[in-house]
Amino acid sequence: MKAIIAVPVIVAMLCRSWSHKSLTPAGIVAALLTAIAHAVHPWSLPFALLIVFFLAGTRVTKIKHDEKAKLTMNASGSSGGEGARTHIQVFANSAVASVLTLLHAYQLHRRGQDINPATGADETCYSLPGDLLVVGIVANYAAVAADTFSSELGILSKSKPRLITSWNLREVPPGTNGGVTAYGIMAGFLGSLVIVTASTALIPFCAPTLGWNFRSRQRFCTAMALWGTLGSVLDSFLGGWLQQSVVDTRSGRVVEGEGGQRVLVSKAGPNSMHYKKQAEVTAALLGGEGKGSVPLHPNNEEAEALEKVLNGRMGVTDKYDTKNQIRQPTIRDEKPSRYVESGSVGLLDNNQVNFLMALTMSLGGIAVAGWFWDVPFSSILSV
Incomplete structure (x- = not known):
């Protein structure tokens, strides 16, 4: 990404985050480091996906914010709703993509000349079969965008969510980890499609003679959009199994931890x-x-x-x-004033679940693409 474009955009995004208080001070530092990691890539793709995800995620978070705040509550007792994001939340969504972006930038740098003397092909364009790291970057943002859209818009569904990890898909309060609705899944597909559409427009596909004709691009777009949607479903499974959802007994609302952290539950007994x-x-x-x-x-x-x-x-x-x-x-x-609705194992908090989902979908997307294109997984580490 050219510095003349990246620097003003980074400054504008950080100023916006500060003025709107959408990021904590530590979150702004984390966002700066993440933006730099994406901007050093010679393609505009990684940096653009980061900005698209930030803007789209911020937008859906504000949709009917007051109404969503009434459906959950903060651990401190105040109304729910997304507050300023912390550095942990920033890294949970973008750390995997940052590593893959830096690795791919290094690979492009080591390849040297833009034109391969033997074949005359442009080495900087995305040929087919292509670099698996590009698939991982797109898969990461498609999955986290789908999860964000599903969470922020799915909670507004008129139908009650059902716990995806329950054998009878029992109804649970809105905001419960593992709770899904058809509306939420559709919203997740929309979020994934936003990222994949931007990716299709920004990836420097090679000429049709090297494999990327209209049909192959269409298949790539469809597959990545569905893969991203699957990421939001995986997040629901992980949340339903490994992350506790705590409900306030007096209001019946889900209690959200500050910055995605765990919510404490008193374990009172008859002799306590x-x-x-x-x-x-x-x-x-x-x-x-x-x-x-x-x-x-x-x-x-x-x-x-x-x-x-x-x-x-x-x-x-x-x-x-x-x-x-x-x-x-x-x-x-x-x-007790609170009880666990789902995720009784309680091994992970919300940020850890998000990171595990993003890692799984990124590496999983790389593995599937490698199998389909007959490209070894080890190629992501080759230079």
């Missing part, structure tokens, strides 16, 4: 300090001698009597306060 502390507070309200004056596990009659006395002491006639639209806690509130 939660219930012992609750007994102490109840005893104090009743004017008892101590924690032993109130049973830790009251039966129904004891619980009803204690609740009636507590309501009278606190001036509450009903445990549902219609004025404030909140439920007053009672002696029988023995459920």
Whole structure:
């Protein structure tokens, strides 16, 4: 990419991110490093895909943002919705593409002359069978764009999402990891198609005499668009298995961690300090001698009597306060405030799932293209 074009674009994108607070300070540094890694490539393809993904992702994030914010909630208790992206989130989506871009730029540099003296072919154009690294770069951005579109637009679906890792595809709250809808999958295909269309326009395909005629380009575009959509489906499987989705019991909304991090869930049990502390507070309200004056596990009659006395002491006639639209806690509130809806394994957070998906789809796309074109996988490391 020519510096006279790349530098102003990078500055403009970073200024926009700063003014719109779409990236944290560390996220801006990560975005700068990522942009530089893409800009050093002699083709405009990698840098352009990065910009297209950034602009398209930012756009779909803002679509009905207020409405989406009401469907989930932040771990701090505020409304949900995408906040400023961190450096970890930037690298999760672009680290694989950055490495592949640098590797391909190095390969092009080592090839030397633009024209092969033996064949007279232009070495800088994309011949067929082509460099597998190019497939990996396109596959990365097609997959992460599909995942972004699917997440940001799929949550607006009128139908309830169904958990893709559940044997009966049970319904789950909007925003649940592993929850899919037909609308979300279609949105994912749209995101993938945006990237692949840009790729088809920007890849310097060689002349039809070297294999790239209209039909072969059409097949390439279709295959990459479907592959990117498959990436969003893979992300749903990984999220449904390996990433916890935590639901707030009071509102029924999915709780999102700051910057894609894990959400803490209290594991209260019948002998936990939660219930012992609750007994102490109840005893104090009743004017008892101590924690032993109130049973830790009251039966129904004891619980009803204690609740009636507590309501009278606190001036509450009903445990549902219609004025404030909140439920007053009672002696029988023995459920934790959050529970795990899916992904009980909980090995990964959202950023790790995104990175694993991007890595899998990039390397998987390279492997499939290598098999189809009969090009060895090891060629990605050759110079």
